[in-house]
Amino acid sequence: MSTPLTEVEVGTELPPLTVHLTRASLVRYAGASGDFNPIHYSDRFAAAIGLPGVVAHGMLTMASAIRVVTDWLGDPSRVIEYGVRFTKPVVVPDDEKGATLEISAKVAAVNEDGTARIDITAVAADEKVLGQARALVRLT
Template identity: 50%
Template sequence: MGARSLASVSVGDVLGPVTVPVGRDTLVAYANASGDQNPIHQDEEFARSVGLPDVIAHGMWTMGAAGTVVAEWAGDAGRVIEYGTRFTKPVVVPVGGARIDVTGTVTSVDAESGRVGVDLTVTSEGQKVLGRCVAVVRLD
């Protein structure tokens, strides 16, 4: 997708919905890349022993996956100038895999600065997994 222009964006515009799959192989790859080898992300028996229903995705993977959706919408990851969230529920990843669903709404457009605010809703199995998920994107 090419770079999105400021003139093509209005308050109320919707981004998505975009579905991002996550499987056990994704968790292993993320653990290896990030160095986060916590067994709750890869060992089902361990995850259950600490009270989880199954292995869970890394919170930072979930945040990053949602951020990638914004970057793709903007046309370039370098256009995302602010991004923050709170982790509200883990993404449970059974053997068959899971998914997160990302939808965004443009909440502000500042023509002078070229900044666009986007509120994101990120869910898995109908449950909100990220809260107060907000991005600021610079568009030309």
């Protein structure tokens, strides 16, 4: 991080982050979270309920997106609150490439109390997959 957090201004762009999600990523996340919904591993099941294919867990997508902020802060305990709206599922093909999640973020507000609001954008397959993704962080 080149700019001290105390000198951050509205409009400051955080270093972008690229996250690759494969079917193996989904298996590991399912094991850690206990979420074994078949939409996360069965193409047949996903198609039967109208999905375009196996999709990443929403919480995995959300957790991946906040990494752009925690990497920038250098201390995840500085995140005070974080919320998103899920707008599109992240489809994860059954191949070596999987899905690519491109994450960017920008400082939207710097508050007098030493906090800042960070707006996050997460894109997969050229579509925003999260809406109103925002984190409130402690700068000092």
